[in-house]
Amino acid sequence: MVTTAIVIGSGFGGLALAIRLQSAGVETTIVEARDKPGGRAYFWEKDGHVFDAGPTVITDPACLKALWELSGQDMAQNVDLVPVDPFYALDWPDGVRFDYTNDDERLLASIHALNPADVEGYKRFLDYSAGVFHEGYEKLGTKAFLSITDMLKAAPALAKYQAWRSVYSIVSKFVEEEHLRQALSFHTLLVGGNPMTCSSIYALIHKLERDGGVWFAKGGTNRLVAGMVALFERLGGTLRLNDPVQYIKTEGNRVTAVETRSGWCQAADMIASNGDVVATYGLIDHPRGKKRQKAMAKKRFSPSLFVFHFGLEGTAPEVPHHMILFGPRYKGLLGDIYNKGNLANDPSLYLHHPTKTDPSMAPDGCSTFYALAPVPHLGKAKVNWLEEGPKYEEVILDTLEERLIPDIRSRIRTRFSYAPSDFQTDLFAHLGSAFSLEPVLTQSAWFRTHNRDDVLSNMYFVGAGTHPGAGIPGVVGSAEATARLMLE
Template identity: 80%
Template sequence: MSEDSKQRAIVIGSGFGGLALAIRLQSAGIATTIVEARDKPGGRAYFWERDGHVFDAGPTVITDPDCLKRLWALSGQDMARDVDLVPVDPFYALDWPDGTRFDYTNDETRLMEQIAALEPRDVDGYKRFLDYSEGVFREGYEKLGTKAFLKLTDMLKAAPALARYQAWRSVYSIVAKFVREEHLRQAFSFHTLLVGGNPFTCSSIYALIHKLERDGGVWFAKGGTNRLVAGMVALFERLGGTLRLGDPVTSIATRNGRASGVRTASGWSADADMVASNGDVVATYRLLDHARGKSEAKRLAKKKFSPSLFVLHFGLEGSFPEIPHHMILFGPRYKGLLGDIYDRGRLAPDPALYLHHPTRTDPSMAPEGCSTFYALAPVPHRGRADVDWQAQGEAYAETILDTLEERLIPELRSRIRTRFHYTPADFESDLFAHLGSAFSLEPVLTQSAWFRVHNRDNEISNLYFVGAGTHPGAGIPGVVGSAEATARLMIDG
């Protein structure tokens, strides 16, 4: 087939979902151009270099590496050519204000010893929870994770399995059914926060994350998540794909009820046989030059959106081998804090933190003798709490530093050599994220599978969606799975 006769696709946005989709399309012989608003690829997986430190914006937890390796295998290549993945153990070190510490690890003996130390009866309970997690992993991830839910009948076919695993229940309530001890209940339910879900309202199907981690491990790309992005870009460009950076799409053109191409802020425009968006779903529909754009944006804007994040990046003098790669510092409250974030729109004075310490695994991400960190706190999105982050951001950063000094690094402030923070306002301005949400639509049952934004628009048959707002949802495995579902629709026509 000549270049002129090839089908042409445009993918808006170069997050993991957009890159994975573009690789699949290009591997199938569809001439694909990615159009990215920012000066670097990656979407939420952006990065900065400050004073010799490399700061990943996130995500930093890589699970199910096989879903990534399959992208290279499409063209008979090996991911190891472009990306060096190394295992992280423990997966997370969990820490509570009362001094309790739990290393969530894949070492079965060590894991069971820790569970028994907190509550001996929960050893058998945990094993039953793991069996449950394996079941929902099989039904929710292996069978449905790369399936497009375009019709209600698709959902009805999945309903018996969802009912069998009580999908209407929350992850926390399922964990509590098997496990008695409160620290353990938190340890085995917090994972939904990594995809924007409240453990007390997120569908129990998301308990599959536990099995996903146990089977596939937790990994880190040497050099940072940005090196995984760079590896995907290298693969895409070797396949002949085109990446256009620093040029936001300002409109999606339509002709005769079909998407016909895009126009960008620079005035550049291109025609295409199909258009896919890895951007925010509300923002994408607002770009659509068609009556459906306005109506769908209005409809979606009324849905429940995930919280946002406040992320404090900092580089320190010295090394901290005692601090693991991933830590969760739970606050004094669990359900109450989540209620502040998801329901009451209150900026909590006692945040829970995810602490990322990449130099524990890869010292090259900081100057010699120094360390790179970020501390992430879930916070309400801008529709729930309209905080003036320009005025309050510095104060909230100090709140986080207080927590870290009190519980982990007593001399932290005296060691800081560089720092900056990223707020919900930045998610909104940099990523066009509706309300500054960090994970798009909240993953409750009534906004999952068929109830989520479809991988293909119902009326404009060559307009497609990929990423956190579509099925199956946020997280690297989720958005890479959505890319497989969307690519299948685009390639099959």
């Protein structure tokens, strides 16, 4: 008899899980609430521009290629990945510019220019990063933590690398110069973590990028999503769009079926959710659902994002593909976002410029951008984004005008933004959080949502809210861990 599974949500985690299940002969259906697959990796086409919602930094392409290799196929058949260099151009208001690249000679020369003494310190930090990469990512990144015993087995390695310390404090142990400290610690923001409190294990991101590179999918992240969907459907999987799940039905301590808004109802041997963990537990018609939803809602959630998308007349060859525009404050700004819930008027920005690498993402002679500012989630700052959004666009434009593109306002041909309230409405994200649970030590591994529920024996989770966390490598790793449990 054929085993059947339903995966709720078609983000990277849900797609990777569904591909693994379908490759193993499990008849799998993905049920997606939105009109397009991808979850957070949604996209829009406006006035000839292609705008990716995110994520736009692709690392560890090997974890993606492995999904095709499960069925003896080649990812290049569906997706054209191209390297990005520098990985990021980092820019500060005091005029300091630092190209974070994979070229050792250039990188060490840039470090030397800021502080000669930090060259040796950086090399020691890279060794540290390699160690936590091996322990935290290679050994544990695709392992499910279902019991406290699993956590205790990992404890010696976590202790060796002082996992209780923050990424920023570990970086500061190795390098003295403040720009470099920011350059080597900001990465945690890309997975929702505060560099000042996020466990030092997340310093592994540096080694992950150095080893695997930073990549871009020609046509945008949406083409990577489309490639994964094409693979899943080629394997015989079914994708159901535009039909949100409203109930997860149960019998005893097992989930049995899902019912959607349209009235479609399908039974399955196993159900997995790539949706928001708080929202998912709210769908389960079992006392366990409400109990877990209540407990999960009390946890610490990552901040949200304000993403300003715009298309410009003319090209901008001087602007790199990925750029970080640090604001005048680092620690203070992080405090506003994570603790105080203040909407800062001096934000740090991640600027994405895909037409630097792929001009086809804009009409001829035009360019496509987005500027992303981390902002407090709706539980920290009860902002009316319908009112504040247009004002915050102007704050971002002021920064870009002053520091990068002086005539930006006169060149804008199309613009729109995506706010925390949109994360909440479109993605059912608890408090509009963009990355689910905040990655602090007390919410990592066993302390995160388990890949299989402790009571409902055939209810599974995948994605940013489970181990190991957010980011493409994280959620693809969670899919491997969850698939292993489901196939057992």
